[in-house]
Amino acid sequence: MTANALTQRVRVKTMMPPGHIRTPAYVRGKVGEIERTLGPFGNPEQLVYGIDAERLPLLRVRFTMAEVWGDAAERPSDTLDAEIYAHWLEEVD
Amino acid sequence: MRMTKTGDVDSFRLPPYGHEMTEFTGKRWHDMGGDDAGPMNGHAPTDDHDNALWEKRVDALLVLCSGKGLFTVDGLRRGIEDLGPEAFETMTYYERWIASVNQNLVEGEIYTLAELGERMDSVAKRGDTYGIATHDG
Numbered sequence: 017m018t019a020n021a022l023t024q025r026v027r028v029k030t031m032m033p034p035g036h037i038r039t040p041a042y043v044r045g046k047v048g049e050i051e052r053t054l055g056p057f058g059n060p061e062q063l064v065y066g067i068d069a070e071r072l073p074l075l076r077v078r079f080t081m082a083e084v085w086g087d088a089a090e091r092p093s094d095t096l097d098a099e100i101y102a103h104w105l106e107e108v109d
Numbered sequence: 110m111r112m113t114k115t116g117d118v119d120s121f122r123l124p125p126y127g128h129e130m131t132e133f134t135g136k137r138w139h140d141m142g143g144d145d146a147g148p149m150n151g152h153a154p155t156d157d158h159d160n161a162l163w164e165k166r167v168d169a170l171l172v173l174c175s176g177k178g179l180f181t182v183d184g185l186r187r188g189i190e191d192l193g194p195e196a197f198e199t200m201t202y203y204e205r206w207i208a209s210v211n212q213n214l215v216e217g218e219i220y221t222l223a224e225l226g227e228r229m230d231s232v233a234k235r236g237d238t239y240g241i242a243t244h245d246g
Contacts, residue, residue: 032135033135034135036137037140040142066180066213066216
């Protein structure tokens with residue numbers, strides 16, 4: 017997904033490949049809103065292995081605690097921001 | 110694990126060489142956000158502490174290596190993750206760093222393991238007190 021194509025609401029992909037990943041497992045599959053766009057930065061999934069890194073937008077995505085933790089959220093309307101590379105995000109209709 | 114008689118060839122077919130797949134997940138051990146952590150044990154340190162000279166040298170080595178473009182701090186992190194969770198119980202902070210620095214330099218073809226081994230031997234021959242600075246800092 018490119019920076020221009022990003023809608024306001026995005027879902028973090030649920031894929032779970034082995035290796036160095038910066039996307040926290042606990043937000044995978046969760047829906048949030050883009051708070052701002054950062055970068056572009058070299059893809060750390062390539063940098064860590066010494067490979068020439070593709071430069072990607074980094075999105076700061078805001079999730080509600082209710083979305084991330086479900087019924088276990090102590091303050092459901094509190095929010096959590098996570099910075100996630102564009103290739104981990106998909107549009108939500 | 111199947112119980113077998115001594116000498117039975119099956120006794121060598123222990124997991125992971127058996128037929129059953131293990132429960133695999135790509136989630137790595139360090140990605141522990143949201144996991145149950147259990148109760149807090151022990152107490153947090155309250156005193157400031159200084160790093161030993163060798164630890165400062167390891168830190169400087171990373172700065173020099175990344176400045177030369179030999180590898181990045183991203184590679185350092187990956188190397189530490191690759192050590193596995195037990196390394197956090199058995200190795201100190203900068204011991205994990207130097208293990209990862211070495212891994213990255215070998216992978217980056219900066220030196221070979223044979224060259225490293227020869228160099229470690231020659232440095233060891235200098236004696237235990239070589240390299241101990243009289244002034245730390």
